Amino acid sequence: MQTALSELETTYFTLQAKIGMLLAACTTQGQRDALTTQYVAARSAYWSCVNKAFHDDDPAVVALTTQLDTSNKQLKTDVTQLGNINTTINNITQVVTIGASLAAKVIAL
Amino acid sequence: MPNARVATPRARRRAIAASVLLACLFFAGGCKTSDDAAAAATQLTATAKSLTDYYSALDTILAQTDQLNAVQVVLYGIPYDDATKAQITDTRAEIQKRAALAKDLTDLAQNFAKLTGSTASTDASASAVQLETEVESLKLTKSKMGSDEQNLMKIAVGLVVTAIQEHKEREAAQGISKFTTALNGFFTKEAPDYISLNDDYRSISSSLAKSLLQNGQTDPSSFFKVALDPYGLTPEVTDSKLRKDIEKLAEAQVDQTSADLQKSQQDATDSMEKSLKQMADRIVLVANDKPMQARTAPVTLADVEKWASQFTTSTQSTATTTPAKTPASPAKTATKTK
Numbered sequence: 001m002q003t004a005l006s007e008l009e010t011t012y013f014t015l016q017a018k019i020g021m022l023l024a025a026c027t028t029q030g031q032r033d034a035l036t037t038q039y040v041a042a043r044s045a046y047w048s049c050v051n052k053a054f055h056d057d058d059p060a061v062v063a064l065t066t067q068l069d070t071s072n073k074q075l076k077t078d079v080t081q082l083g084n085i086n087t088t089i090n091n092i093t094q095v096v097t098i099g100a101s102l103a104a105k106v107i108a109l
Numbered sequence: 110m111p112n113a114r115v116a117t118p119r120a121r122r123r124a125i126a127a128s129v130l131l132a133c134l135f136f137a138g139g140c141k142t143s144d145d146a147a148a149a150a151t152q153l154t155a156t157a158k159s160l161t162d163y164y165s166a167l168d169t170i171l172a173q174t175d176q177l178n179a180v181q182v183v184l185y186g187i188p189y190d191d192a193t194k195a196q197i198t199d200t201r202a203e204i205q206k207r208a209a210l211a212k213d214l215t216d217l218a219q220n221f222a223k224l225t226g227s228t229a230s231t232d233a234s235a236s237a238v239q240l241e242t243e244v245e246s247l248k249l250t251k252s253k254m255g256s257d258e259q260n261l262m263k264i265a266v267g268l269v270v271t272a273i274q275e276h277k278e279r280e281a282a283q284g285i286s287k288f289t290t291a292l293n294g295f296f297t298k299e300a301p302d303y304i305s306l307n308d309d310y311r312s313i314s315s316s317l318a319k320s321l322l323q324n325g326q327t328d329p330s331s332f333f334k335v336a337l338d339p340y341g342l343t344p345e346v347t348d349s350k351l352r353k354d355i356e357k358l359a360e361a362q363v364d365q366t367s368a369d370l371q372k373s374q375q376d377a378t379d380s381m382e383k384s385l386k387q388m389a390d391r392i393v394l395v396a397n398d399k400p401m402q403a404r405t406a407p408v409t410l411a412d413v414e415k416w417a418s419q420f421t422t423s424t425q426s427t428a429t430t431t432p433a434k435t436p437a438s439p440a441k442t443a444t445k446t447k
Contacts, residue, residue: 020320047196
């Protein structure tokens with residue numbers, strides 16, 4: 001299993017690598033706003049945790065890290081295949097939400 | 110010594126620390142200026158200089174990351190929120206503290222190497238006091254893990270001070286060896302964060318570069334300079350198919366350069382860890398009056414210098430600049446790309 005930081009990296013870097021293509025796939029300003037909101041949240045989670053101590057042995061952190069690991073694998077597939085943009089944004093939102101929970105847990109420890 | 114009588118305990122401690130740190134390497138092993146101690150001082154200088162360059166390169170990377178986030182505002186309309194900007198600024202300040210600590214250690218080691226007797230120079234005293242200040246100012250990125258090493262560094266300085274007060278030069282040298290060992294541990298614990306900072310920089314810069322390429326916002330003609338420059342000709346690419354072909358080549362080049370940057374930093378980080386360990390091990394030998402076999406600078410420092418040199422020019426031009434200015438809010442229509 002990866003560490004909490006590396007999973008947050010994966011979420012953020014996966015979006016970062018494809019953000020131009022994802023934005024280009026958006027057809028409405030609402031979709032673009034939703035996407036950039038999730039991107040900013042993923043980036044914020046990453047930077048919030050860079051300076052914090054990571055307690056990877058905490059059960060809650062381990063559980064969230066495992067959950068994020070699974071979601072990140074799906075995220076990579078979603079942004080590469082790029083099917084329905086609304087579905088993709090929804091999936092991104094779920095992954096980023098897990099990442100935000102992990103970041104909050106880590107920061108609180 | 111009237112001044113000594115009125116000095117505060119802290120001032121006296123610092124003054125003693127200065128003379129200690131100057132003397133400990135040269136008087137290790139029973140008050141003699143040994144060749145091994147002089148060689149150790151020279152090697153410590155080289156290692157500390159590379160550590161300074163390593164942190165300076167990271168500082169440049171963070172400065173450029175700040176600017177790249179500002180570019181994203183313009184190119185994609187992605188807001189650069191104040192919280193993230195503050196996190197990057199704070200992280201950069203911490204890296205600068207580490208660079209300052211490494212610079213102080215370099216200055217101190219250089220002054221060790223210059224000394225031939227027991228008289229402490231003013232410069233060396235100032236370096237020692239500054240080093241103590243830098244150790245105390247570190248805010249740890251991994252408070253639980255890194256505090257051990259920071260405490261060890263503080264304790265090591267304390268040991269050196271106590272030892273010199275009691276004229277125990279060998280113990281003073283052992284204090285310095287503890288300091289370098291703790292510094293090595295400190296660097297190793299934080300190394301994954303250093304790698305991550307570079308990965309973020311690589312990821313965002315390569316993503317932006319490829320996006321600009323794919324949207325025809327770059328001039329690919331420079332690819333032909335190698336063929337035309339010798340003949341004084343200037344490229345002017347007008348054929349759209351040729352431009353597309355070059356752009357594909359350029360995208361591959363972006364990926365390759367990014368991968369090279371990743372590998373070179375990983376190599377530099379590994380080498381820095383090895384060099385710090387080598388240095389600590391050598392000082393331990395000197396501190397325990399054992400012969401030191403290797404007297405050259407650790408060979409692995411070349412990897413560190415090679416990686417850090419990629420950011421030298423940028424350091425001079427960007428390290429002192431203020432954080433990137435960003436629009437208060439991105440233009441909603443600025444995000445549309447092809």
